[in-house]
Amino acid sequence: MTPVGIREQRRQETxxxxxxxxxxxxxxxxxxxxxxxxxxxxxxxxxxxxxxxxDSKHAIYDAMFRRGNEEFGTAMRCAVPDGPLDRxxxxxxxxxxxxFCTADPVRYQLLFQRTIPGFEPLPESFAVAIANYEEMRRxxxxxxxxxxxxxxxxxxxxxxxxxxxxxxxxGGERWRRLTDRAVDMYLxxxxxxxxxxxxxx
Amino acid sequence: MTPVGIREQRRQETxxxxxxxxxxxxxxxxxxxxxxxxxxxxxxxxxxxxxxxxDSKHAIYDAMFRRGNEEFGTAMRCAVPDGPLDRxxxxxxxxxxxxFCTADPVRYQLLFQRTIPGFEPLPESFAVAIANYEEMRRxxxxxxxxxxxxxxxxxxxxxxxxxxxxxxxxGGERWRRLTDRAVDMYLxxxxxxxxxxxxxx
DNA sequence: GTCTATATTTGGATAGAC
DNA sequence: GTCTATCCAAATATAGAC
Numbered sequence: 252m253t254p255v256g257i258r259e260q261r262r263q264e265t266x267x268x269x270x271x272x273x274x275x276x277x278x279x280x281x282x283x284x285x286x287x288x289x290x291x292x293x294x295x296x297x298x299x300x301x302x303x304x305x306d307s308k309h310a311i312y313d314a315m316f317r318r319g320n321e322e323f324g325t326a327m328r329c330a331v332p333d334g335p336l337d338r339x340x341x342x343x344x345x346x347x348x349x350x351f352c353t354a355d356p357v358r359y360q361l362l363f364q365r366t367i368p369g370f371e372p373l374p375e376s377f378a379v380a381i382a383n384y385e386e387m388r389r390x391x392x393x394x395x396x397x398x399x400x401x402x403x404x405x406x407x408x409x410x411x412x413x414x415x416x417x418x419x420x421x422g423g424e425r426w427r428r429l430t431d432r433a434v435d436m437y438l439x440x441x442x443x444x445x446x447x448x449x450x451x452x
Numbered sequence: 453m454t455p456v457g458i459r460e461q462r463r464q465e466t467x468x469x470x471x472x473x474x475x476x477x478x479x480x481x482x483x484x485x486x487x488x489x490x491x492x493x494x495x496x497x498x499x500x501x502x503x504x505x506x507d508s509k510h511a512i513y514d515a516m517f518r519r520g521n522e523e524f525g526t527a528m529r530c531a532v533p534d535g536p537l538d539r540x541x542x543x544x545x546x547x548x549x550x551x552f553c554t555a556d557p558v559r560y561q562l563l564f565q566r567t568i569p570g571f572e573p574l575p576e577s578f579a580v581a582i583a584n585y586e587e588m589r590r591x592x593x594x595x596x597x598x599x600x601x602x603x604x605x606x607x608x609x610x611x612x613x614x615x616x617x618x619x620x621x622x623g624g625e626r627w628r629r630l631t632d633r634a635v636d637m638y639l640x641x642x643x644x645x646x647x648x649x650x651x652x653x
Numbered sequence: 654g655t656c657t658a659t660a661t662t663t664g665g666a667t668a669g670a671c
Numbered sequence: 672g673t674c675t676a677t678c679c680a681a682a683t684a685t686a687g688a689c
Binding site: 488489500 | 663664665666667668
Binding site: 497504 | 672
Protein backbone atom coordinates (compact mmCIF):
# COMPACT_ATOMS: atom_id res chain seq x y z
CA MET A 252 0.00 0.00 0.00
CA THR A 253 0.87 3.68 -0.22
CA PRO A 254 2.64 3.37 -3.56
CA VAL A 255 4.33 6.68 -4.20
CA GLY A 256 7.03 8.38 -6.17
CA ILE A 257 10.72 8.34 -5.46
CA ARG A 258 10.48 11.81 -3.98
CA GLU A 259 8.00 10.70 -1.36
CA GLN A 260 10.14 7.64 -0.72
CA ARG A 261 13.16 9.76 0.10
CA ARG A 262 11.02 11.76 2.44
CA GLN A 263 9.89 8.65 4.27
CA GLU A 264 13.48 7.51 4.58
CA THR A 265 14.42 10.78 6.18
CA UNK A 266 11.45 10.53 8.54
CA UNK A 267 12.58 7.05 9.52
CA UNK A 268 16.10 8.28 10.12
CA UNK A 269 14.80 11.06 12.35
CA UNK A 270 12.85 8.55 14.39
CA UNK A 271 15.93 6.35 14.62
CA UNK A 272 18.00 9.16 16.04
CA UNK A 273 15.18 10.26 18.34
CA UNK A 274 15.19 6.81 19.91
CA UNK A 275 18.94 6.97 20.24
CA UNK A 276 18.74 10.27 22.08
CA UNK A 277 15.99 9.07 24.40
CA UNK A 278 17.96 5.97 25.30
CA UNK A 279 20.77 8.27 26.39
CA UNK A 280 18.89 11.21 27.90
CA UNK A 281 15.58 9.74 28.92
CA UNK A 282 12.23 10.18 27.25
CA UNK A 283 11.80 13.77 28.35
CA UNK A 284 15.38 14.57 27.37
CA UNK A 285 14.62 14.74 23.69
CA UNK A 286 15.23 18.18 22.24
CA UNK A 287 14.65 19.20 18.66
CA UNK A 288 17.94 21.08 18.46
CA UNK A 289 19.91 18.03 19.49
CA UNK A 290 17.86 15.78 17.27
CA UNK A 291 18.31 18.01 14.25
CA UNK A 292 22.04 18.36 14.84
CA UNK A 293 22.49 14.60 14.95
CA UNK A 294 20.65 14.09 11.68
CA UNK A 295 22.67 16.84 10.08
CA UNK A 296 20.15 19.64 9.91
CA UNK A 297 18.84 22.57 11.92
CA UNK A 298 15.89 22.38 14.25
CA UNK A 299 13.38 24.23 12.05
CA UNK A 300 13.97 21.78 9.21
CA UNK A 301 12.43 19.04 11.30
CA UNK A 302 9.10 20.76 10.83
CA UNK A 303 9.21 19.77 7.20
CA UNK A 304 8.87 16.19 8.39
CA UNK A 305 6.86 16.41 11.60
CA ASP A 306 4.28 18.92 12.71
CA SER A 307 5.47 19.03 16.28
CA LYS A 308 7.51 17.28 18.91
CA HIS A 309 4.47 15.25 19.88
CA ALA A 310 4.25 14.00 16.33
CA ILE A 311 7.77 12.66 16.73
CA TYR A 312 6.84 10.90 19.95
CA ASP A 313 3.88 9.47 18.09
CA ALA A 314 6.10 8.10 15.35
CA MET A 315 8.39 6.64 17.99
CA PHE A 316 5.43 5.02 19.71
CA ARG A 317 4.29 3.49 16.47
CA ARG A 318 7.74 2.26 15.54
CA GLY A 319 8.23 0.74 18.97
CA ASN A 320 4.98 -1.15 18.74
CA GLU A 321 5.89 -2.42 15.30
CA GLU A 322 9.19 -3.67 16.70
CA PHE A 323 7.33 -5.29 19.55
CA GLY A 324 5.02 -7.14 17.19
CA THR A 325 7.95 -8.31 15.12
CA ALA A 326 9.89 -9.49 18.16
CA MET A 327 6.95 -11.46 19.46
CA ARG A 328 6.17 -13.04 16.10
CA CYS A 329 9.78 -14.10 15.73
CA ALA A 330 9.92 -15.66 19.19
CA VAL A 331 6.57 -17.40 19.29
CA PRO A 332 6.04 -20.47 17.12
CA ASP A 333 2.96 -20.74 14.94
CA GLY A 334 0.05 -22.90 15.92
CA PRO A 335 -1.38 -23.61 19.35
CA LEU A 336 1.09 -23.00 22.13
CA ASP A 337 2.22 -25.58 24.63
CA ARG A 338 3.75 -24.70 27.98
CA UNK A 339 7.13 -24.26 26.37
CA UNK A 340 5.68 -21.93 23.78
CA UNK A 341 4.12 -19.79 26.48
CA UNK A 342 7.47 -19.60 28.21
CA UNK A 343 9.14 -18.57 24.99
CA UNK A 344 6.58 -15.81 24.58
CA UNK A 345 7.07 -14.69 28.16
CA UNK A 346 10.84 -14.55 27.78
CA UNK A 347 10.46 -12.64 24.55
CA UNK A 348 8.22 -10.11 26.26
CA UNK A 349 10.40 -9.61 29.30
CA UNK A 350 13.56 -9.47 27.23
CA PHE A 351 12.04 -6.95 24.85
CA CYS A 352 10.95 -4.72 27.73
CA THR A 353 14.14 -4.90 29.74
CA ALA A 354 16.39 -4.50 26.72
CA ASP A 355 15.27 -0.88 26.42
CA PRO A 356 13.71 0.65 29.52
CA VAL A 357 12.90 3.91 27.77
CA ARG A 358 11.03 2.07 25.05
CA TYR A 359 9.13 0.21 27.74
CA GLN A 360 8.30 3.52 29.32
CA LEU A 361 6.88 5.02 26.13
CA LEU A 362 5.04 1.93 24.96
CA PHE A 363 3.60 0.53 28.15
CA GLN A 364 3.51 3.28 30.73
CA ARG A 365 1.96 6.73 30.90
CA THR A 366 4.82 9.03 31.67
CA ILE A 367 4.94 11.83 29.12
CA PRO A 368 2.39 14.34 30.29
CA GLY A 369 0.05 15.42 27.55
CA PHE A 370 1.15 12.79 25.05
CA GLU A 371 -1.54 10.62 23.53
CA PRO A 372 -0.74 8.54 20.46
CA LEU A 373 -2.86 9.11 17.41
CA PRO A 374 -5.53 6.50 16.72
CA GLU A 375 -3.57 5.07 13.78
CA SER A 376 -0.55 4.54 16.00
CA PHE A 377 -2.55 3.16 18.85
CA ALA A 378 -4.09 0.69 16.43
CA VAL A 379 -0.70 -1.02 16.12
CA ALA A 380 -0.61 -1.55 19.87
CA ILE A 381 -4.15 -2.89 19.84
CA ALA A 382 -3.33 -5.30 17.04
CA ASN A 383 -0.45 -6.68 19.08
CA TYR A 384 -2.70 -7.13 22.09
CA GLU A 385 -5.32 -8.87 20.00
CA GLU A 386 -2.73 -11.28 18.66
CA MET A 387 -1.76 -12.18 22.22
CA ARG A 388 -5.40 -12.60 23.12
CA ARG A 389 -5.94 -14.89 20.18
CA UNK A 390 -3.05 -17.13 21.12
CA UNK A 391 -3.97 -17.33 24.78
CA UNK A 392 -7.60 -17.97 23.93
CA UNK A 393 -6.52 -21.05 21.98
CA UNK A 394 -5.22 -22.62 25.17
CA UNK A 395 -8.16 -21.64 27.32
CA UNK A 396 -6.85 -18.36 28.72
CA UNK A 397 -9.14 -16.04 26.84
CA UNK A 398 -11.17 -14.63 29.70
CA UNK A 399 -10.48 -11.01 30.54
CA UNK A 400 -9.42 -11.94 34.05
CA UNK A 401 -6.98 -14.55 32.78
CA UNK A 402 -5.50 -12.11 30.29
CA UNK A 403 -5.23 -9.34 32.86
CA UNK A 404 -3.51 -11.59 35.36
CA UNK A 405 -1.13 -12.66 32.62
CA UNK A 406 -0.21 -9.12 31.65
CA UNK A 407 0.22 -8.22 35.32
CA UNK A 408 2.72 -11.01 35.90
CA UNK A 409 4.65 -10.14 32.76
CA UNK A 410 4.67 -6.42 33.45
CA UNK A 411 5.69 -7.03 37.04
CA UNK A 412 8.79 -8.94 36.02
CA UNK A 413 9.78 -6.32 33.49
CA UNK A 414 9.04 -3.47 35.82
CA UNK A 415 11.03 -4.78 38.75
CA UNK A 416 13.93 -5.75 36.52
CA UNK A 417 14.10 -2.26 35.07
CA UNK A 418 13.60 -0.39 38.32
CA UNK A 419 15.79 -2.40 40.67
CA UNK A 420 18.36 -4.26 38.61
CA UNK A 421 18.70 -2.50 35.27
CA GLY A 422 20.75 -4.50 32.83
CA GLY A 423 20.75 -7.52 35.12
CA GLU A 424 18.71 -10.68 35.29
CA ARG A 425 17.47 -10.86 38.86
CA TRP A 426 13.81 -10.84 37.81
CA ARG A 427 14.33 -11.88 34.20
CA ARG A 428 15.51 -15.30 35.29
CA LEU A 429 12.26 -15.82 37.20
CA THR A 430 10.25 -15.69 34.00
CA ASP A 431 9.86 -19.42 33.42
CA ARG A 432 8.99 -19.95 37.04
CA ALA A 433 6.38 -17.21 36.91
CA VAL A 434 4.83 -18.85 33.86
CA ASP A 435 4.59 -22.14 35.72
CA MET A 436 3.02 -20.38 38.66
CA TYR A 437 0.47 -18.76 36.39
CA LEU A 438 -0.38 -21.79 34.28
CA UNK A 439 -0.64 -24.07 37.31
CA UNK A 440 -2.99 -21.62 38.91
CA UNK A 441 -5.11 -21.42 35.77
CA UNK A 442 -5.12 -25.20 35.48
CA UNK A 443 -4.19 -25.34 31.82
CA UNK A 444 -1.37 -26.97 29.85
CA UNK A 445 -0.18 -29.44 32.49
CA UNK A 446 3.61 -29.88 32.47
CA UNK A 447 4.77 -32.61 30.12
CA UNK A 448 6.51 -35.62 31.55
CA UNK A 449 10.24 -35.14 31.67
CA UNK A 450 9.93 -31.39 31.33
CA UNK A 451 12.61 -29.28 32.89
CA UNK A 452 11.75 -27.56 36.10
CA MET B 453 15.48 13.16 68.60
CA THR B 454 16.56 16.45 66.99
CA PRO B 455 15.27 18.59 69.86
CA VAL B 456 15.51 22.17 68.73
CA GLY B 457 14.25 25.63 69.37
CA ILE B 458 10.97 27.08 68.26
CA ARG B 459 12.69 28.89 65.43
CA GLU B 460 13.97 25.65 63.94
CA GLN B 461 10.56 24.13 64.45
CA ARG B 462 8.89 26.84 62.39
CA ARG B 463 11.44 26.24 59.71
CA GLN B 464 10.68 22.54 59.59
CA GLU B 465 6.98 23.29 59.35
CA THR B 466 7.61 25.50 56.35
CA UNK B 467 9.75 22.80 54.78
CA UNK B 468 6.95 20.31 55.29
CA UNK B 469 4.45 22.68 53.76
CA UNK B 470 6.68 23.14 50.71
CA UNK B 471 6.88 19.39 50.27
CA UNK B 472 3.11 19.14 50.63
CA UNK B 473 2.54 21.63 47.87
CA UNK B 474 5.24 20.07 45.71
CA UNK B 475 3.35 16.77 45.84
CA UNK B 476 0.16 18.58 44.99
CA UNK B 477 1.73 20.13 41.91
CA UNK B 478 3.23 16.85 40.75
CA UNK B 479 -0.10 15.09 41.08
CA UNK B 480 -1.52 17.70 38.73
CA UNK B 481 1.37 18.29 36.32
CA UNK B 482 3.37 15.13 36.49
CA UNK B 483 6.68 14.57 38.23
CA UNK B 484 8.68 16.57 35.72
CA UNK B 485 6.12 19.36 35.75
CA UNK B 486 7.31 20.76 39.03
CA UNK B 487 8.67 24.28 38.71
CA UNK B 488 10.11 26.35 41.51
CA UNK B 489 8.23 29.47 40.45
CA UNK B 490 4.90 27.71 40.60
CA UNK B 491 5.79 25.99 43.83
CA UNK B 492 6.86 29.21 45.48
CA UNK B 493 3.76 31.05 44.32
CA UNK B 494 1.48 28.43 45.80
CA UNK B 495 3.28 28.55 49.12
CA UNK B 496 3.01 32.33 49.10
CA UNK B 497 6.59 33.27 48.39
CA UNK B 498 8.93 33.95 45.48
CA UNK B 499 11.12 31.35 43.89
CA UNK B 500 14.44 32.47 45.36
CA UNK B 501 13.05 32.17 48.88
CA UNK B 502 12.78 28.41 48.41
CA UNK B 503 16.55 28.29 48.51
CA UNK B 504 16.40 29.23 52.18
CA UNK B 505 14.78 25.83 52.74
CA UNK B 506 16.24 23.61 50.05
CA ASP B 507 19.58 23.71 48.30
CA SER B 508 18.18 22.79 44.90
CA LYS B 509 15.24 21.32 43.08
CA HIS B 510 16.76 17.88 43.50
CA ALA B 511 16.75 18.42 47.25
CA ILE B 512 13.00 18.96 47.03
CA TYR B 513 12.56 15.74 45.07
CA ASP B 514 14.64 14.05 47.73
CA ALA B 515 12.37 15.32 50.49
CA MET B 516 9.36 14.18 48.50
CA PHE B 517 10.92 10.75 48.07
CA ARG B 518 11.55 10.50 51.78
CA ARG B 519 8.08 11.68 52.72
CA GLY B 520 6.49 9.24 50.28
CA ASN B 521 8.40 6.34 51.74
CA GLU B 522 7.42 7.35 55.23
CA GLU B 523 3.79 7.41 54.13
CA PHE B 524 4.26 4.01 52.57
CA GLY B 525 5.65 2.55 55.78
CA THR B 526 2.80 4.02 57.77
CA ALA B 527 0.18 2.74 55.36
CA MET B 528 1.60 -0.76 55.45
CA ARG B 529 1.92 -0.83 59.24
CA CYS B 530 -1.68 0.30 59.59
CA ALA B 531 -2.98 -2.34 57.20
CA VAL B 532 -0.95 -5.34 58.31
CA PRO B 533 -1.69 -6.93 61.67
CA ASP B 534 1.10 -7.67 64.10
CA GLY B 535 2.44 -11.14 64.59
CA PRO B 536 2.89 -13.91 62.04
CA LEU B 537 0.71 -13.47 58.98
CA ASP B 538 -1.84 -15.98 57.79
CA ARG B 539 -3.16 -16.05 54.24
CA UNK B 540 -5.67 -13.37 55.05
CA UNK B 541 -2.95 -11.16 56.48
CA UNK B 542 -0.90 -11.52 53.33
CA UNK B 543 -3.91 -10.53 51.29
CA UNK B 544 -4.45 -7.49 53.48
CA UNK B 545 -0.85 -6.50 52.92
CA UNK B 546 -1.17 -7.02 49.18
CA UNK B 547 -4.31 -4.92 48.99
CA UNK B 548 -2.65 -2.22 51.04
CA UNK B 549 0.31 -2.17 48.67
CA UNK B 550 -1.71 -2.10 45.48
CA UNK B 551 -4.12 0.48 46.88
CA PHE B 552 -1.27 2.68 48.02
CA CYS B 553 0.40 2.54 44.62
CA THR B 554 -2.69 3.07 42.51
CA ALA B 555 -4.06 5.83 44.73
CA ASP B 556 -1.28 8.13 43.51
CA PRO B 557 0.45 7.14 40.28
CA VAL B 558 2.94 9.96 40.48
CA ARG B 559 3.99 8.90 43.94
CA TYR B 560 4.40 5.35 42.64
CA GLN B 561 6.54 6.72 39.87
CA LEU B 562 8.89 8.58 42.20
CA LEU B 563 9.10 5.88 44.85
CA PHE B 564 9.26 2.71 42.82
CA GLN B 565 10.39 3.56 39.33
CA ARG B 566 13.36 5.32 37.81
CA THR B 567 11.97 8.07 35.77
CA ILE B 568 13.54 11.39 36.77
CA PRO B 569 16.83 11.50 34.94
CA GLY B 570 19.70 12.41 37.19
CA PHE B 571 17.77 12.09 40.42
CA GLU B 572 19.23 9.84 43.08
CA PRO B 573 17.89 10.04 46.62
CA LEU B 574 20.37 10.81 49.37
CA PRO B 575 21.49 7.85 51.46
CA GLU B 576 19.44 9.04 54.46
CA SER B 577 16.30 9.13 52.35
CA PHE B 578 17.01 5.84 50.68
CA ALA B 579 17.42 4.32 54.12
CA VAL B 580 13.70 4.83 54.72
CA ALA B 581 12.92 2.79 51.63
CA ILE B 582 15.31 0.09 52.70
CA ALA B 583 13.78 -0.09 56.15
CA ASN B 584 10.36 -0.62 54.59
CA TYR B 585 11.72 -3.40 52.40
CA GLU B 586 13.40 -5.05 55.36
CA GLU B 587 10.16 -5.00 57.30
CA MET B 588 8.43 -6.78 54.43
CA ARG B 589 11.26 -9.28 54.26
CA ARG B 590 10.98 -9.95 57.97
CA UNK B 591 7.27 -10.64 57.77
CA UNK B 592 7.51 -12.88 54.74
CA UNK B 593 10.45 -14.74 56.25
CA UNK B 594 8.25 -15.65 59.20
CA UNK B 595 5.97 -17.62 56.92
CA UNK B 596 8.74 -19.27 54.95
CA UNK B 597 9.01 -16.82 52.08
CA UNK B 598 12.36 -15.34 52.99
CA UNK B 599 14.44 -16.55 50.08
CA UNK B 600 15.51 -13.88 47.62
CA UNK B 601 13.69 -15.63 44.80
CA UNK B 602 10.48 -15.84 46.78
CA UNK B 603 10.70 -12.17 47.71
CA UNK B 604 11.48 -11.11 44.16
CA UNK B 605 8.58 -13.07 42.74
CA UNK B 606 6.35 -11.49 45.36
CA UNK B 607 7.40 -7.95 44.51
CA UNK B 608 7.02 -8.71 40.81
CA UNK B 609 3.42 -9.83 41.24
CA UNK B 610 2.56 -6.85 43.39
CA UNK B 611 4.28 -4.35 41.11
CA UNK B 612 2.64 -5.92 38.07
CA UNK B 613 -0.85 -5.39 39.44
CA UNK B 614 -0.09 -1.81 40.40
CA UNK B 615 1.64 -1.08 37.14
CA UNK B 616 -1.08 -2.39 34.88
CA UNK B 617 -3.78 -0.71 36.91
CA UNK B 618 -2.05 2.63 36.64
CA UNK B 619 -1.10 2.35 32.98
CA UNK B 620 -4.26 0.86 31.53
CA UNK B 621 -7.15 1.64 33.85
CA UNK B 622 -6.15 4.61 35.98
CA GLY B 623 -8.60 5.22 38.78
CA GLY B 624 -10.37 1.93 38.11
CA GLU B 625 -10.16 -1.50 39.62
CA ARG B 626 -9.62 -3.84 36.68
CA TRP B 627 -6.33 -5.16 38.07
CA ARG B 628 -6.81 -4.06 41.66
CA ARG B 629 -9.64 -6.53 42.08
CA LEU B 630 -7.33 -9.37 41.02
CA THR B 631 -5.13 -8.83 44.06
CA ASP B 632 -6.54 -11.57 46.30
CA ARG B 633 -6.50 -14.00 43.43
CA ALA B 634 -2.89 -13.17 42.65
CA VAL B 635 -1.96 -13.79 46.27
CA ASP B 636 -3.60 -17.20 46.13
CA MET B 637 -1.74 -17.96 42.93
CA TYR B 638 1.54 -16.97 44.52
CA LEU B 639 1.06 -18.71 47.87
CA UNK B 640 -0.21 -21.91 46.24
CA UNK B 641 2.83 -21.93 44.01
CA UNK B 642 5.14 -21.40 46.97
CA UNK B 643 3.36 -24.13 48.93
CA UNK B 644 2.94 -22.13 52.12
CA UNK B 645 -0.05 -21.10 54.24
CA UNK B 646 -2.61 -23.57 52.85
CA UNK B 647 -6.08 -22.06 52.57
CA UNK B 648 -8.14 -22.49 55.73
CA UNK B 649 -11.29 -24.51 55.58
CA UNK B 650 -14.29 -22.36 54.80
CA UNK B 651 -12.13 -19.57 53.48
CA UNK B 652 -13.63 -17.38 50.84
CA UNK B 653 -12.40 -17.89 47.34
C1' DG C 654 13.55 21.78 1.96
C1' DT C 655 16.79 24.11 4.35
C1' DC C 656 18.59 27.86 6.23
C1' DT C 657 19.27 32.24 9.51
C1' DA C 658 17.16 34.93 12.66
C1' DT C 659 14.13 35.45 16.07
C1' DA C 660 9.89 35.36 18.86
C1' DT C 661 8.35 33.61 23.05
C1' DT C 662 8.31 31.14 27.06
C1' DT C 663 10.17 28.99 30.76
C1' DG C 664 13.28 26.97 33.59
C1' DG C 665 16.96 26.81 37.76
C1' DA C 666 19.88 29.51 40.20
C1' DT C 667 22.44 33.75 42.07
C1' DA C 668 23.44 38.76 43.80
C1' DG C 669 22.54 41.96 46.79
C1' DA C 670 19.30 45.26 49.14
C1' DC C 671 16.33 45.33 53.10
C1' DG D 672 14.31 35.16 55.36
C1' DT D 673 12.34 37.44 51.80
C1' DC D 674 12.39 40.33 48.24
C1' DT D 675 13.53 42.50 43.29
C1' DA D 676 16.28 42.12 39.60
C1' DT D 677 18.80 39.48 36.76
C1' DC D 678 21.69 35.89 34.68
C1' DC D 679 22.05 32.16 31.84
C1' DA D 680 20.57 28.39 29.47
C1' DA D 681 17.41 25.90 26.98
C1' DA D 682 13.16 24.84 24.94
C1' DT D 683 9.39 24.80 20.92
C1' DA D 684 7.93 27.08 17.23
C1' DT D 685 7.49 30.62 13.42
C1' DA D 686 8.84 34.07 9.59
C1' DG D 687 10.83 34.72 5.60
C1' DA D 688 15.00 34.58 2.47
C1' DC D 689 17.15 31.40 -0.73
